[in-house]
Amino acid sequence: MKKDGLNGKIFKIGDLIVLAVFIIAAALAIYFMTKPTGSEVYIYKDGKLLEAVLLSVEKTVKIDEHITVKISGGAAYVLKSDCKGQDCVKAGKISKVGEMIVCLPNKVVIKIVGDGEVDYITG
Ligand SMILES: [Zn+2]
Numbered sequence: 001m002k003k004d005g006l007n008g009k010i011f012k013i014g015d016l017i018v019l020a021v022f023i024i025a026a027a028l029a030i031y032f033m034t035k036p037t038g039s040e041v042y043i044y045k046d047g048k049l050l051e052a053v054l055l056s057v058e059k060t061v062k063i064d065e066h067i068t069v070k071i072s073g074g075a076a077y078v079l080k081s082d083c084k085g086q087d088c089v090k091a092g093k094i095s096k097v098g099e100m101i102v103c104l105p106n107k108v109v110i111k112i113v114g115d116g117e118v119d120y121i122t123g
Pocket of ligand 1 (some may be wrong): 081083084086087088089102103104105106
């Protein structure tokens with residue numbers, strides 16, 4: 001048995017493994033680069049952007065003494081509000097791009113936004 005021949009074969013298999021790892025790494029890199037980064041919650045007060053919070057975080061945002069917004073489990077909702085109709089509280093959770101909760105008495109708008117790709121998909 002020739003040692004050189006055996007070594008040559010192992011070397012080729014090694015090349016294939018290196019190539020396969022390279023292809024997987026490249027595919028993963030492309031996957032992560034094109035994957036949507038996730039939606040955000042924009043909270044407006046008096047028509048001005050007060051805070052932008054990622055939907056992926058757990059956060060309670062006290063806008064003022066009248067209204068508190070909660071971001072939890074990939075959705076946003078009005079935790080409590082002292083407005084008369086309580087429509088914003090009744091609106092429940094929003095999580096899809098373009099959805100919003102408006103509290104007119106408190107002049108608060110909570111809006112779900114996505115990155116450019118998500119915007120195009122949902123129109
Ligand atoms: Zn309200």
